[in-house]
Amino acid sequence: MKNLKNYILSAAVLVGFMSCSSDDNDAVANNVTLEFTNTFNNTTIVLGDATSADATENTSEMGQVHHFSELKYVVSNIRLIKADGTEIPYNVNDLDNGATVINQANTETLSYVLSDIPVGDYTEIKFGLGVKSDLNDLDQVSFPEFYDNAGSNETQMHWEWGTGYRFTKIEGFYDTDNKELSFHSGSTLEGEEGNYTQGVDAYRDITLSLPTTATVGNSAPTIAINANFDYLLSGENYTITLVTTEDITNNATPSAHTATEMMKFVENIGGNGTTDTTGMFSITSVEN
Template sequence: MKRHTAFLAYIFFALTFTLTACKKDEVEPVGANDKNNLTLEFDNRAGAQKLALATTSYKNGSGEEFTVTTFNYFISNVALKKSDGTIVKFPNQYFLIRQADEKTLTPVLKDVPAGDYKEITFLIGVDSTKSVSNIAERTGVLDETSYGTDNMYWAWNSGYIFLKFEGTSPVAPANSAGVKAFQLHIGGFGGRTAVTPNNLRTVTLSLPQQATVRKSIAPTIHLVSDITRVFDGVNKISLSATNMVHNPKDASPIADNYKNMFIVDHVHND
């Protein structure tokens, strides 16, 4: 009798555990008007190494050593594709990712409609419409006076620097202060003159697992950006030959490279 009672108790416990586990695995239903935030976490690296400013030496595909002092880029025009193919766009949201400022590495998309998202698209840079808009409309990270000494705007070219990558390298020529430095400033949205190229680049990435946005779930998409791909991509960039870029017409090969520096590492649905 005791053995029979113990067996029944075991069965009851097993069923209770199974039902509880299944209940926990159930995904919250999508409410028609439900929204929540979605965080984009940018993790800048050099190959497999975490990016550290001014303290660590890295190598590019040409075997050239370099140290990074500045690494900034604009992200804008984010769009998310749902599992049913619906695309949700987030216009007029601009984010400046600055390696020197940790709080900029996790920008937040607000009021994302509840749903299951399988793909993300974004622009590296600032679109032409916003770049030529009235200065009163360019606020937040687009306010050219908000960067301090870390300027991300070309006053002479009336346009934003989409990506600023600066550092030192033994193969770079010495500047007036005797420092062997490089500066790669990429911009140019095209159309200003007949010879100004469009260096805006669009990135589209599939998510390894769906980002589940619900009323009580605010996911995070963890994106890794590998700075070595600035040098090593469809174009081979050597710091000994290309170490000072401040003009849009010289920047296109680099823009073609860094378009492919991003991957989605994983998604947090919590």
């Protein structure tokens, strides 16, 4: 009887092991969802006009009170990194299927699904803030969906005067008298049509380590990404005081904008590309 019990127990363990092994072997490519939350430090941003009582206010390191009425940015060139260092690119050369506009006014855009990600354990994510230079030419023929999305009345991420996309578009108000704040970022070109060269490169590559391994296969992980817009004025690279157009240093108003001043804001929110590759972004959680 004892031997019979041992046999039954062994058989049960074997069946259980085979079942687990079968489940593991049956794992297939699955989705990974990126969920973006835009905050001032730990407070989710609520947009509002100049006199809004509901808009989320922030105070910069230099003591300037400000809030936003519009907040949009482009995410592209997404790559997931496995535990062994293998990099899995996600439609990195296809803006229609591998890029999106995050729009705080449209909650549907805050969640972006990556489909058919290979089975594996992922410990890191990389993505671009903006569009890399070889794709940044408003190509309506190659990428009609992204072109239409970025150029829609709701989004307005085309430069009216240029050949590329806006990477970031922020409108709002600052100081107690609600002066207008307007920050638009994007790469620039130099030269003449047919003979352009790269000017200022405002594209930034973001690299973030995951606090918990994202396991793709039988589960479809959700990676929660926080963008802390306190960094716009109070970043790792620059502490900025907004001023009027009489002095364009650190300017972010509608009537004056220079590439040099723009890059201070770009490096605050997107990093400097060398010692700072996170900018305003961080991972808050991974749910498998």
